[in-house]
Amino acid sequence: MSRRFLPAVWAFTLLLLMMQVPAMAATYVVAPFSVSGAQGYSYLGQAVPSMLTSRLFLQGKFEPVARQDAALKEKAPSSKDAAAALGHQFNADYVVWGSVTVMGDQASLDVSALSPDGKVWKDSSTTAVNALIGGLQNVADSINIEVFGRTDVSRPAVSAGTGSPNSAFVMNETYGRVQDNAYLNPALRYQGTESESAQIRSQMIGFECMGMEVADIDGDGRNEVLLLNDNTLNAYVWKDGNKLVEIGEYNIPSSMKPVLARHYEQDGKNYVILSGYDKSDTNAYSQVLQYSQGKFRVVVRNVRRYLNVVNIPPLYAPALIAQDSDRSKVVSGAVYEARIRGDEVVRGSKLSNLPKQATVFNFSWIPADRGKRGDHLALIAENETLVTYDARGNRLAGTDDTYSGSSVYAVGDRGIGSLASSGESSDVVLYYIPMRMPVVDLDRDGRYELIVNKPVTAAGKLFSNYRTYPQGEIHAMLWNGMGMELLWKTRRIRGTVCDVTVADVDNNGKVDLVVAVNSYAGLTSGVKTRCAVYMYPLDTTMVNARPNYQE
Numbered sequence: 001m002s003r004r005f006l007p008a009v010w011a012f013t014l015l016l017l018m019m020q021v022p023a024m025a026a027t028y029v030v031a032p033f034s035v036s037g038a039q040g041y042s043y044l045g046q047a048v049p050s051m052l053t054s055r056l057f058l059q060g061k062f063e064p065v066a067r068q069d070a071a072l073k074e075k076a077p078s079s080k081d082a083a084a085a086l087g088h089q090f091n092a093d094y095v096v097w098g099s100v101t102v103m104g105d106q107a108s109l110d111v112s113a114l115s116p117d118g119k120v121w122k123d124s125s126t127t128a129v130n131a132l133i134g135g136l137q138n139v140a141d142s143i144n145i146e147v148f149g150r151t152d153v154s155r156p157a158v159s160a161g162t163g164s165p166n167s168a169f170v171m172n173e174t175y176g177r178v179q180d181n182a183y184l185n186p187a188l189r190y191q192g193t194e195s196e197s198a199q200i201r202s203q204m205i206g207f208e209c210m211g212m213e214v215a216d217i218d219g220d221g222r223n224e225v226l227l228l229n230d231n232t233l234n235a236y237v238w239k240d241g242n243k244l245v246e247i248g249e250y251n252i253p254s255s256m257k258p259v260l261a262r263h264y265e266q267d268g269k270n271y272v273i274l275s276g277y278d279k280s281d282t283n284a285y286s287q288v289l290q291y292s293q294g295k296f297r298v299v300v301r302n303v304r305r306y307l308n309v310v311n312i313p314p315l316y317a318p319a320l321i322a323q324d325s326d327r328s329k330v331v332s333g334a335v336y337e338a339r340i341r342g343d344e345v346v347r348g349s350k351l352s353n354l355p356k357q358a359t360v361f362n363f364s365w366i367p368a369d370r371g372k373r374g375d376h377l378a379l380i381a382e383n384e385t386l387v388t389y390d391a392r393g394n395r396l397a398g399t400d401d402t403y404s405g406s407s408v409y410a411v412g413d414r415g416i417g418s419l420a421s422s423g424e425s426s427d428v429v430l431y432y433i434p435m436r437m438p439v440v441d442l443d444r445d446g447r448y449e450l451i452v453n454k455p456v457t458a459a460g461k462l463f464s465n466y467r468t469y470p471q472g473e474i475h476a477m478l479w480n481g482m483g484m485e486l487l488w489k490t491r492r493i494r495g496t497v498c499d500v501t502v503a504d505v506d507n508n509g510k511v512d513l514v515v516a517v518n519s520y521a522g523l524t525s526g527v528k529t530r531c532a533v534y535m536y537p538l539d540t541t542m543v544n545a546r547p548n549y550q551e
Helices: 003-020 044-055 080-089 129-147 167-173
Strands: 026-030 034-036 062-064 094-103 106-114 120-128 211-215 224-228 232-239 243-251 256-266 269-278 286-292 295-303 306-312 317-326 330-341 344-350 363-366 376-380 385-390 395-402 409-413 428-432 439-441 449-456 471-479 484-489 496-503 512-519 530-537 548-550
Touching: 026 044, 034 044, 044 094, 044 129, 044 317, 080 094, 080 106, 094 129, 106 129, 120 129, 211 256, 211 496, 211 512, 224 256, 224 530, 243 295, 256 306, 256 317, 256 330, 256 409, 269 306, 269 409, 286 306, 295 344, 306 330, 306 363, 317 344, 330 409, 363 439, 449 484, 449 496, 471 496, 471 512
Parallel strands: 026 062, 026 094, 034 094
Antiparallel strands: 094 106, 106 120, 211 224, 224 232, 232 243, 256 269, 269 286, 286 295, 306 317, 317 330, 330 344, 363 376, 376 385, 385 395, 409 428, 439 449, 439 548, 449 471, 471 484, 496 512, 512 530
């Protein structure tokens, strides 16, 4: 080749390489917010930034800095110069900061955003405290449009009435056809052919699973999978498309019967909450653990209360809750917030406006539709029907069908739980722990769906303690003003569903519907019970960036 052509060839090659290199995403950091108001609202200082962080995310275009969690430990900026210094410290293109003022039942938001060119955008708004989550969504939409210059985000008009479910879900529920290129997953429908990409299953694990958690338990920015059984709590990472690789194991005390495991973050530290009861006296027996470098460490060894982690209004930040145990009632008294303090868990304020039927295990709060007031509470009753209450604890509606279908139980004396009037002659009653009900807004339409397990069984309708369900479905329920209606559901899942959540299980930046399932081979088969984790990737690329989801 002639030398005079070499520069042209090199330039052409360099141009091809540049075309193949993807553009770097612009980064942003959301600083802690200053809070003025009653001490009980101090958590808003970190809860508001966390919610804005997820609502500003657009993969490959606008992403939070890798050390966003560390930024929340810094001091809230009070000026443009302080915000610029924070942006330089965390190497961010944009900086978002502000304040929250709570007076009575009203909350004022003052938010600022610093652009790379040094310009400052500001916005102020006032909303009811119980509608603050909608106010934050409006702020996020404004930043996306006016600061980031995004054209894929709009401020949706709130229509009167309940309307019909989003077309993405209706398509999945009926024909499975793609309409306007918008869909979540072709397995979320009544009928159709299952595909490998629509439903991904891990390998079978050699124990019966009692519960699952998907969360970043060690603070490395990537999610792990926790699977709970009678004897151990095992930690895994999802690798190679469909494989769970074990990275740690905790041996549960022999005197403890565990019922659930949850992730909880407090003051920038990650904890694993292990809740259960003492086999000897059936009183509550819970523990708090931390995980690091393949090992679990016990932080609080023996908590004589049942523990759980739920999202509570107005911002639906995860909260640690506790309830006393009772030998004859399993749980007793009010549900309280709690905090980890050193080597103990201390009880805080009582959760207000809970119905009498609420326990530490059986409810999920549903945020109000965007532009409206009034949160709702969904609760699994003793007979396992789904009951809905308003924000003041007044019953609104109930279902005829049963949901949850958990096989995990706590032991109590006769007269408690759903088996109290079943006519069975045992001296011991099993109180089945309701399965968690995640709350999601996958299509970003400002209306939240409740994700519940629906066991499919004939024997379970005849025998109240029959828990080896041959099949199950995951239903997404939507409040329509009169009751909870079905929005979409998965295809039939063979086996007994033992837990469900919504999380990015394979750490690819996209959320998944994650379901833990037990497979029972039968007493005479010689094969012991095994479990697997199913992943349904959720395609939200056509529904305005990352969805918001609550658990």
